[in-house]
Every structure is written in C-alpha cells, then in structure tokens.
Amino acid sequence: DRRNEGTKFGNIGNAYSDLGDKRKAIEYYEKARKIANEIGDRRNEGIWFGNIGTAYSALGAVRKTIEYYGKAYGIALEIGDKRCEGTWLGNLGNAYHNLGKREKAIGYYEKALKIAQEIGDKRNEGGIFGNLGSAYRNLGEARKAVACYEKALVIAQEIGDRHGEGVWLGGLGNVCRDINEIEKAVEYYSKALKI
Secondary structure: OHHHHHHHHHHHHHHHHHHOOHHHHHHHHHHHHHHHHHOOOHHHHHHHHHHHHHHHHHOOOHHHHHHHHHHHHHHHHHHOOHHHHHHHHHHHHHHHHHOOOHHHHHHHHHHHHHHHHHHOOHHHHHHHHHHHHHHHHHOOOHHHHHHHHHHHHHHHHHHOOHHHHHHHHHHHHHHHHHOOOHHHHHHHHHHHHHO
16 A cells, blocks of 8 residues: 555654654655655645745755745646645745745746635635745835735634734734834734733
C-alpha cells in the first residue's frame, strides 16, 4: 500500500516538525514525496513539496523555501487545486517578504487574495490582508497598511478568530506608532493585549 506508506512517512515528518527537528522532517517529507511521485499522486506530491518548503522556511533557508513552494504551486496549478494554489502563492509572498522583496511579495499576496475571495476562504483572505498590511507598512505606505489591517481585523471578527484579531490590532498599533499617532497606537495595543 504505497499511498499509505507515503502518508505515514509524511506524518512522521509532521511529528519531527512539531518537535522542532526540521531537518529530520525534511528527510521524511522527501520520502513521502518520492512515493507520491512514483504512484502518480500529484496532489500529495505537491503537499509534500510545500511541507518541505515550510521546513526550510523555519530553518531560514529562504531560497530553498521559494524553490519548494514554487514546485508545490506548479503542481496545484497543474491539477486545478485552487485552495492549495492560493496557499502556496501566499507562502511565496511570505518568503519574498522575508527576503525584503516587498513589491514581489505584494504581487503574490494579491494573487492569493483573489483566489481566497473566489473560493470563499475567509480565514486565508483575512491572513492575506494582514500580510499585505505588513508589506505595505515595511514599504512606508501607512495608509495602504491601515486599510489592509482593518480588512483583516473585520474578517477575524466575523469568523471568530480572536488570535488573528489580536495580531491585526497589533499591526494597526505598529502603523500608528510609525506615523507618530501614539495615542491611537496605545488604544490598539491595549485592545490587542486584552484579547
């Protein structure tokens, strides 16, 4: 049962990832990916590529992260898996953001946002708006950052995501501090702290 064998390798990879041993996780994800490739299971091959990318991200290997997320995205595109396509686009945006390539990150975020909205994935839509807010903040575009953080905040409140709500309130506080609106920043930070 090759499919199940691959799944078990991947699950062991997930466990090692949870333990913080990302290199060992990559080893098992790669075994799972090879089996998926051998049996023609493109969907799972893409997922294992993505998990490898996430492990490399945790190791700070951004170039490897981009390589593996790119492979995962390519497979999602090929098989028409919109949810995974949006996920890997968003993750590519995060990787480019971590490289300091904010404009490129924004391009990936906007593509991921379009997919999230198209398929009705509110949780990812909110997260992408928040990531866009962070990218715009880092570019010094306070107005755009605030608009994105506010959209992320509204979605977090709509879906009952208290953690996300706190994160986006903190993001709004950061932008207000950047533009020297300290009283507003304190207000946002206080709301985030309460959550």
